[in-house]
Amino acid sequence: MFYRSHVLVEMTSNSLVRGAAQIKERLEREIERLGLDKEIKVLETGSLGAALPSPFVVVYPDNIVYAPVTVSDVKRIVEEHFWKGRPVGDLIFSPSERREIGVFLPYFPLTKEKRVVLRNSGQIDPTNIEEYIARDGYLALSRVLTEMTPEEVIAEVKKSGLLGRGGAGFPTGLKWEFTKNAEGVEKYIVCNADEGEPGTFKDRLILEGDPHSIIEAMAIAGYAVGAGEGYIYVRGEYPQSINHLRIAIEQAREYGLLGENILGSSFSFEVRIRKGAGAYICGEETALLESIEGKRGIPRNKPPYPAQEGLWGKPTVINNVETLANIPPIILQGADWFRSIGTPTCTGTKVFTLTGNVNNLGLIEVPMGITLRELIFEVGGGIRGGHNLKLVQTGGPSGGTMTPDLLDVPMAFDTLSRYDSALGSGALTVIDDTHCIVDVVRNFMEFFLYESCGKCTPCRVGTKRIVEILNRISEGRGEPSDLENLRYMGEHIKSTSFCGLGQAAPNPLLRSLSFFEEEFRAHLEEKRCPVDTCSMKTKTKILI
Amino acid sequence: MTGLAVYEEIDEIIGKHQEEKTPLLSILQEIQERWRYLPGDVLGYVSRKLDIPSSMVWGVATFYSFLKTEPAGEYVIRVCCNAPCHVNGSVDVLKTLQKELGIKEGETSRDGKFTLETTSCLGVCGVAPAMMINDVTYGNLSEDRIREILALYR
Numbered sequence: 150m151f152y153r154s155h156v157l158v159e160m161t162s163n164s165l166v167r168g169a170a171q172i173k174e175r176l177e178r179e180i181e182r183l184g185l186d187k188e189i190k191v192l193e194t195g196s197l198g199a200a201l202p203s204p205f206v207v208v209y210p211d212n213i214v215y216a217p218v219t220v221s222d223v224k225r226i227v228e229e230h231f232w233k234g235r236p237v238g239d240l241i242f243s244p245s246e247r248r249e250i251g252v253f254l255p256y257f258p259l260t261k262e263k264r265v266v267l268r269n270s271g272q273i274d275p276t277n278i279e280e281y282i283a284r285d286g287y288l289a290l291s292r293v294l295t296e297m298t299p300e301e302v303i304a305e306v307k308k309s310g311l312l313g314r315g316g317a318g319f320p321t322g323l324k325w326e327f328t329k330n331a332e333g334v335e336k337y338i339v340c341n342a343d344e345g346e347p348g349t350f351k352d353r354l355i356l357e358g359d360p361h362s363i364i365e366a367m368a369i370a371g372y373a374v375g376a377g378e379g380y381i382y383v384r385g386e387y388p389q390s391i392n393h394l395r396i397a398i399e400q401a402r403e404y405g406l407l408g409e410n411i412l413g414s415s416f417s418f419e420v421r422i423r424k425g426a427g428a429y430i431c432g433e434e435t436a437l438l439e440s441i442e443g444k445r446g447i448p449r450n451k452p453p454y455p456a457q458e459g460l461w462g463k464p465t466v467i468n469n470v471e472t473l474a475n476i477p478p479i480i481l482q483g484a485d486w487f488r489s490i491g492t493p494t495c496t497g498t499k500v501f502t503l504t505g506n507v508n509n510l511g512l513i514e515v516p517m518g519i520t521l522r523e524l525i526f527e528v529g530g531g532i533r534g535g536h537n538l539k540l541v542q543t544g545g546p547s548g549g550t551m552t553p554d555l556l557d558v559p560m561a562f563d564t565l566s567r568y569d570s571a572l573g574s575g576a577l578t579v580i581d582d583t584h585c586i587v588d589v590v591r592n593f594m595e596f597f598l599y600e601s602c603g604k605c606t607p608c609r610v611g612t613k614r615i616v617e618i619l620n621r622i623s624e625g626r627g628e629p630s631d632l633e634n635l636r637y638m639g640e641h642i643k644s645t646s647f648c649g650l651g652q653a654a655p656n657p658l659l660r661s662l663s664f665f666e667e668e669f670r671a672h673l674e675e676k677r678c679p680v681d682t683c684s685m686k687t688k689t690k691i692l693i
Numbered sequence: 694m695t696g697l698a699v700y701e702e703i704d705e706i707i708g709k710h711q712e713e714k715t716p717l718l719s720i721l722q723e724i725q726e727r728w729r730y731l732p733g734d735v736l737g738y739v740s741r742k743l744d745i746p747s748s749m750v751w752g753v754a755t756f757y758s759f760l761k762t763e764p765a766g767e768y769v770i771r772v773c774c775n776a777p778c779h780v781n782g783s784v785d786v787l788k789t790l791q792k793e794l795g796i797k798e799g800e801t802s803r804d805g806k807f808t809l810e811t812t813s814c815l816g817v818c819g820v821a822p823a824m825m826i827n828d829v830t831y832g833n834l835s836e837d838r839i840r841e842i843l844a845l846y847r
Contacts, residue, residue, distance in 0.1 A: 424722060
């Protein structure tokens with residue numbers, strides 16, 4: 150059936166709590182009342198990037214965004230816009246409001262944006278496989294199954310230069326090759342959707358907005374390495390992602406795109422979901438495997454690497470959600486196309502999530518190599534409230550700290566590591582100069598203390614001691630030897646912890662100690678918090 | 694928490710996951726969802742049923758923050774305290790909740806309705822500060838908005 154217009158209603162965790170389901174229902178009712186239901190189709194969609202004021206309603210082909218919409222607005226939109234053809238001016242979203250970045254073309258002339266992994270988010274109904282197929286969905290899988298050998302698939306991914314987007318930046322093609330070459334008939338593909346790095350929510354938007362792209366990519370990976378089963382480990386905090394994945398897997402099975410003999414080939418593949426239970430450490434790949442195996446999420450020794458001995462001891466590929474979302478476009482448009490995006494050593498795009506004290510919170514997908522300055526001041530609209538930038542934590546607490554003098558460093562895995570920083574997951578937590586460095590660092594360290602799995606002593610006890618010292622400093626009870634002690638402990642936790650979490654835990658502390666030593670000293674020596682955040686309360690108490 | 698009906702229901706949950714190679718965590722998650730916590734005798738029962746040492750079952754039950762071995766409130770409120778929310782006022786969110794509910798972090802209200810917890814990143818930093826009540830996420834929290842939200846659950 151042909152509809153003259155499609156109306157997309159945002160169905161995400163954010164919008165559902167603000168009445169999105171009622172809005173959709175009301176839209177359908179009003180459209181039917183006016184006899185327009187043969188002309189206008191109401192659909193659900195994921196987030197438009199991170200979204201406009203929630204909930205939003207998009208009208209195609211007019212490209213008009215209403216946001217935020219309430220149930221009482223619906224009647225007017227239907228009568229005025231759909232019936233009389235006059236868009237409702239006062240409800241149309243105007244980008245001057247504080248918002249999450251919508252990254253939506255007619256409204257956000259962000260020329261730097263380049264959508265590869267977010268190609269379908271907000272453009273299709275993620276709960277309808279046909280919409281995904283209509284935008285070349287599962288075409289890459291069918292091409293792989295009918296025209297390519299597993300070796301050719303791996304060669305193409307290797308040639309694309311795709312680096313893992315979970316944070317470590319390991320070449321994806323190599324991972325696949327190692328797993329393919331590992332001995333054994335039983336192999337697994339695991340999608341790491343345990344996105345827990347504070348300030349990161351890119352994977353949630355991909356899963357909510359385009360779940361089929363992950364299923365398709367996992368099947369391609371399965372074909373390439375010879376695996377017949379895949380697991381998606383999604384954090385328990387993302388019920389909507391889990392919901393959309395469940396629907397997508399069900400539909401893919403119905404269409405014969407999962408299961409036995411996919412598309413008439415000899416290749417069979419199944420995808421299953423496992424739900425996390427609130428443990429950050431399970432984002433570490435071997436801890437994640439332990440968790441799928443029903444155990445405590447405690448990291449394993451490496452080597453052997455998962456490519457040799459992974460899930461249930463079998464060779465396993467573990468890829469991040471964003472990494473996988475790149476696979477179908479690489480197959481369809483070729484490695485050379487992918488290499489033409491980004492920098493020569495770090496190809497493709499990256500999704501950055503802007504959080505903290507910027508005007509526009511949200512996410513954007515841009516080619517690798519963009520600078521922090523562009524991200525914070527052009528995309529993010531600068532620092533909120535006219536304050537100055539103090540620091541940016543890139544890649545979450547376990548990533549790196551960048552100061553205002555480093556704003557022009559190109560954002561890529563290799564360039565940032567040259568500055569002893571890290572791209573990590575692409576999270577950018579912008580912190581302005583009204584925040585105290587002791588308070589900020591303590592917040593990061595409390596996070597690691599809370600999330601330490603307890604397996605090794607440096608991480609378990611070290612993070613505790615550091616938080617204790619920082620607490621003392623912020624209460625005005627710092628001692629002259631504290632700075633040296635903090636550095637000493639930080640270095641030791643870094644060099645002696647068992648897994649990546651522990652090794653990264655002291656990063657924000659050590660970097661801040663070198664950038665903001667004076668501010669620490671003011672707390673210690675003058676018992677003074679330069680931005681007046683710390684209470685320094687004990688000092689007064691002692692006097693009493 | 695004893696009674697034949699309960700064990701029958703647990704048998705049913707275990708049965709649902711028998712296709713899984715290592716179903717322990719999935720089973721505990723479902724029991725948690727059903728009764729809002731994992732009573733000691735139930736953990737013992739699961740251990741015997743799956744033939745997994747009780748120490749291991751308890752190990753898993755106490756490792757994950759979503760699993761509880763003590764009764765929790767009908768609504769578990771999880772306030773995000775990580776940096777993106779912290780620099781947008783999550784400390785005030787926690788204070789407001791403590792004041793409104795009359796309980797501290799980690800406690801359950803006397804009527805058994807609310808448990809207040811802090812948590813790591815909920816992945817909705819675009820609308821910081823944020824919290825979750827059971828399965829539902831709330832963002833852009835202010836004092837007024839928190840009161841509005843709590844009214845929905847009271």
